[in-house]
Amino acid sequence: MSAGMLPVLAVMLPVLGMVLALPLGARGAERLTLALAPLGLAVAVAIAVVVYGGSAPIRHELGHWAPPLGLAFRVDGLSAAMMVTAAVVIGATALFARGQFGTAAGEAETRRAFAFWPLLLAIWGATNLALAANDLFTFYVALELLTFAAMPMVALDGKRETLEAALRYLMFALLGSVLYLLGVALMYGAAGTLDVVVLASRAGGTYPVLLAAALMTAGLLAKTALLPLHLWLPPAHAGAPAAASAVLSALVVKGSFVILLRLWFGVLPGIPGPMAAQILAGLGAAAILLGSVAALAQERLKLLVAYSTVAQIGYLFLMFPLIASMPGTETAAKAWTGGVVQAVAHAFAKAAMFLTVGLMAARLGHDRIRDIAGAGRALPVPMITFGLAGLTLMGVPPSGGFAAKWLLLAAAIEAGQWWWALVILCGGLLTGGYVYRVLSVGLRAGEATAPTRSADGQGIALVLAIVSVLLGFLPLGAFGLVQIGRLDLGP
């Protein structure tokens, strides 16, 4: 078997599982998902090993048709790192979700159980597709898969507020898709291809290309929920069941973000001017500051965590001006690694946080922050999990978040753009504020009790939080993986 089969398996196993889930029914789909999780993780790890070992991206031309006529998978270091992340998060979520969405033998299929497993597999397959694909229209298909899977996840509880949140999300997402597709049409009209690598050599800075890039960027920002297009995110992510929120925050918003990276640094290296990159990072900075302040002001734990996602997404956009202003330099490499590690570390930390907050809400019967006093005694493991994940979000050493923010900070100072460094520091303080607020109330003596004593799932969330911290202990050389096959350095 050639290495080219690996990305095909990474995409097709979850997609096949999603399709088969329908005839298998809820119980069969649950078992299939739990069987596919280790298999998919093995594939993702194999991909990472091959990419790292060969120091080159994996390419696979589908049907032997080379771009621009055909489609090719291209898995670089960024894709490999994110695929491993996705496999771990999906696997952990699947294990966690057995409690909530499991179907015992002989039990009748429920709507929630029927829907959850194929939706989870669809998010996995779509994420891997966004990571493996190298064609602007295949990206569109991945975006649609993500939307169609994420929307019902939001509405899974069937309550009126969650239905409203789902409708709002769907409207944002559909508008984002259609703007993106309009950009794809113009791009094809200008260059006659949609392959990212071929486009890099063909798409000049002509007006059609620039308008296409602007439309696609706007569409992707709406899907990534960058401020001011974030309005749909907090109600959607806070209203979904915990297991759903975990993958929505950890993976779904990253899918559109990775496509944005491909567009800016793959299709158009150097074409969107430094000014555009500054604006993007400016929005990111606003997201960090306003999102964190909003998180501080929340009364409810799940909303706090959702606003924290708005803020943490902001960090991802700080890499744009740093790479755009210093193309091909060490600084750009640092910013790239910092951004990607932020995406990975946030995925682990936020999945852990949503799972743990969901557990706390389920055990305490509410998620009002001011009433969780005593939770530290009643629910020690979830509180520790929240704290550890909080370390990564703050960027306290040693943690994955620290590595990410340190790299971005260093790159900002090297690039002479000290104002981003300031934003990173302020963001860290504000994050510390809202994490501390939860911990300080929770660790206070109080009457919060957890009547049910099942330990289901708290270990899974803890493991995810520990992984997010342990990323900070990786030797710097390991981060070299995400440098492999960087498109802004040429195909």
Add this chain to the structure above:
Amino acid sequence: MIADLLIVAAIVALALPVVLARSAFTAVALFVAYGLLLAFAWVRLDAVDVALTEAAIGAGLSGVLLLGAARRLAGGPPVEDAPPGKAQVALIGVGCAGLAVALGAVILALPDPAPSLAEPVMANIAAIEVGNPVTAVLMGFRGLDTLLEAAVLVLAVVALWALAPDAAWGAAPGWRQPPATDGPLALLARVLPPIGVVVAVHILWVGADAPGGKFQAAAILAAMWLLPWMAGIAAPPPISRAWLRIVIAAGPVAFILAGFAGSVLQGAFLAYPPGYAKAVIIAVEVVLTASIAVALALLVLGPPAEDRGA
């Protein structure tokens, strides 16, 4: 040229009032007419495959879906937020007009001669062994996209059913239709489907070498399958039926298996064995057509609804 301008004027004349309409029902009636005219635009653009799809899906299935929704919401459509103020509307209007103008300017500025993949498609079409270049792209050169789109439709059915109220889970999809009426409607619903099925098979079959194919055939089949239910002379199967779910999944599964067969036999996913490409493609298309038809029909019907038992 004159015909083009006539079509354009008519489409704009329909699109504007859709957006400005006071009642949803009026807007939907206008929208159906708009869909029909759009099919002409596609004929004028020499995209007969697309015209067929637009006629079947844009005007047919969408029309039925939206008319049903408009009727059900007639009592009072859900209003989300406060309407925007006059100044805001004006600002949005200027912005949208600006975008349209910029888009128009950019379309005029597209490179001439236009870059195109028509030549490589025709140079390699022999290897796909079908005569219709659009089918060659769909099933051959960009087969991955088509495969994944088929999976998107399965996902859409799952997503739709996930929106059912818990009380209605497992029941038949859709809202209760008014009781059956004898007379012209019931007659039509009995006479038309057999003809439609023949037409659909024809469109699928010619699709290999002429405009047509699985999407168009599936849309017609879906419409024919829906007719007796809409006329109230038959009821759709409950969503818990095993055969229903198997048919929906069969198409994408067959496509994926064909893809993996290519991996094993030819060394690349979705590579077809020389000499058998057309046979494989047609086999996959037949199964896909059935899956897509069922999926489209179920999407039009909607999730099981609570008022069914009432």
Add this chain to the structure above:
Amino acid sequence: MSATIFGLLGAALVGIGLFGLLVRRDALLRILAFNLLGGGVFLVFGAVARRGAGAGLPADPVPQAIILTGIVVAFAATTLAVALVLRLAAAKDRG
């Protein structure tokens, strides 16, 4: 010539659809506006395809194939949006 005319029509429909999507508050009208917007995008793509005529074909088949799948997916999106709106209306009726 047709390509340019219908391309410009596509641009106009994008403007009209986007306006409706942003200004109207009725959910069903928003869904219709989204479909107008989508139709405009497909027409722009269709104009691009028509311009790419060559090798004996009246239009470039690659964008045409993309439009076909795009129409089917846009339809699926419409059905989901409609189902959500109807479900929400039913939930509101019950209070």
Add this chain to the structure above:
Amino acid sequence: MTEILLGAALLVLATVAAGLVRVLRGPGVADRVMAAQLLGTGGIAVLLLLDAATGIAGLADAALTLALLAAFATVALVRGAPDDGGEPPA
């Protein structure tokens, strides 16, 4: 001959466009529905005339599809229109 057929197609198209006035102005839903049906019928005619005039492959099939789906849409309209045939309450 081709010119005559194309001219006929144009004429039918113009008739259809005239029918649009009813779609747009109503006043009743029934008027709009009937006019939309005229669009369907006229559309079939235009497609068939174009087929005879230009011989572009697939136009006859498009007409066939339109005929089926127009009948389908009619059923939806008949089942879906508000009973009074007038404007539903806004």
